[in-house]
Amino acid sequence: MAASPTASPATLHDVAREAGVSLATASRSLNGSTRKVNDEYRQRVLAAAARLNYSPNFSAQAVAKGSTSTVALLVSDIADPYFSSIAAGVIRAAETQGLIVTMAVTERSTERELELVRALRGQRPRVMILTGSRSDGSESQAALVAELKAFAATGGRVVLISQEGLPFSTVVVDNYLGARALANSLVGQGYRRFAAIGGARTLVTSRDRLAGFADGLAEHGIAIHPDHIVRGEFTRDGGFAAATELLADGIGQIDLVFAVSDVMAIGAMSAFREAGIVVPRDIAVAGFDDIDTARDVTPALTTVHIPLADLGQQAVELALSDAALSSDEVIRVETRVVLRASSPQL
Amino acid sequence: MAASPTASPATLHDVAREAGVSLATASRSLNGSTRKVNDEYRQRVLAAAARLNYSPNFSAQAVAKGSTSTVALLVSDIADPYFSSIAAGVIRAAETQGLIVTMAVTERSTERELELVRALRGQRPRVMILTGSRSDGSESQAALVAELKAFAATGGRVVLISQEGLPFSTVVVDNYLGARALANSLVGQGYRRFAAIGGARTLVTSRDRLAGFADGLAEHGIAIHPDHIVRGEFTRDGGFAAATELLADGIGQIDLVFAVSDVMAIGAMSAFREAGIVVPRDIAVAGFDDIDTARDVTPALTTVHIPLADLGQQAVELALSDAALSSDEVIRVETRVVLRASSPQL
DNA sequence: CTGTTAGCGCGTTCAA
């Protein structure tokens, strides 16, 4: 057991020599597409490889073959359950295809996202998957599209998870329709006076959900007073802060507050609790996404279900399918309203 | 805009030609360590690279240099907030070092973990980080150590996050002490009759926490009746099921139930809620880990704080430091009892 | 400071 502190890994060349065969034969035995190698040689090579603890060098394979087996995934924040659930789906799907997943975090910055895409291109991933809401009006947007186009032009597959609008294949969540359905259900539950907690105005996801919700209410002749729409970061703390703001204005005339994401809704619920406001007795709450913890908070959170892990899985499959070549394939996933204890029948 | 469907990416060679310089000069301008190239040439190269939308091929760089810039991270389940928080720390630390993170999921299977380590070696990552509790008694354990040793012998750095015991550098959480401190605090709160929800017997983390908790109680002459220790999977559903089991036996004589992880504790709380048991009025609950949602459930969960993101960050730093060469460096992170509303003073 | 050249580890054609 006296290996030198830093020997180099055994190479295919070493294995070939150890097995007494040629480099080509070794290569064919270890990876070679079809069985075109004498079984005796084959065994010899396998044995030699095991003896030397050989592990193929993916980088070398990639240069030689001109293609890799990696999927690059960009998320806003991996600690956010929304993204980690999607990531789980991506990883699961990738692994069944023998693909390795590399991950990077944009921290919700479009500039950072651009940088990362640029950097990740160096990996020559087979697939690049971008999650997180698009925010328009950003100058980086055009540059991002250009960068992704350049990647796609050289054989890379790009898939976005969020909303359509960019010229790439996309797994789309119908935020508008989901929010509208939610509004309808809540009115059905007897709610009439609403407030809303949104994200930044430029965030398309936030906007779509707010619009859908408003339109759903409008069908019943209900409107949200502009003063009752507060905004915050698209995070738990953002929801907490927004709810606090809402409280400062007084919530006496509000039945239910709709937060555009579960994470924000849960932050809001904590703010209410700390202020001594009891949900749903004093005010009801609803969110969007149906993250795992939505059912574990008390009261359980009414929300719009999105099959998050499926989103990730479908993104991988879409990317690998030839449909992705068309560069504008769209998969639309269904949402579903989930009524829970945070918005009981009135 | 009529790029052929699948052109190949521009190579350094293309850039050099476009700029009218040699390959070496192009290489030096684009990456070359220090400024050893005439600024005019340099600009020409940069311009050419931009024009051709050049992106360096990491794989080729890796082959040429004999080293990569990737960190491989293995987690049990990325959708679990415990792991996703650690992953966030790993990614953050890696990115500041210009390293790319590749991630794989073991699904809590030791066999799968072994397979993945074997596969990931092909990446020749600079660092391999394994998180998740060790479970002893598994046959794969020895094979895993062998595989990791082989990796380390060829210059790879290995860091584990969990408990010591394996011959690699480790970021250790003092589960035993944390649980003992928790037990003491809870007795201080007035609790006397306890139940516990644990994971599989072979899971070291679960065992350590249970042991620490029991010893902490023992200091006060308190013991947990064996019938009041139930086990389940180390997941939310595992906690839910275990709590259900507990309920079936009757919890009339129990003040507080300690779950060995927050995720299980939260599952248990949901089970209680669905059974009409009110926490903490009917029974108090405590967990371990202090995941983000621990403060957002109602009542907020008493737990033992672990700086999860720091764990990941420190793992990367430990791996990169020369201390990791010694192969048995240990960083011990502090835990801290956090008393919340789920275990009020009696 | 620049260009030439020899590898890096591997896949794959092409003869044998």
Next chain:
DNA sequence: TTGAACGCGCTAACAG
């Protein structure tokens, strides 16, 4: 079926 030789994109000596 096997092996020799070339090339993948790039870095790092080495000479100029």
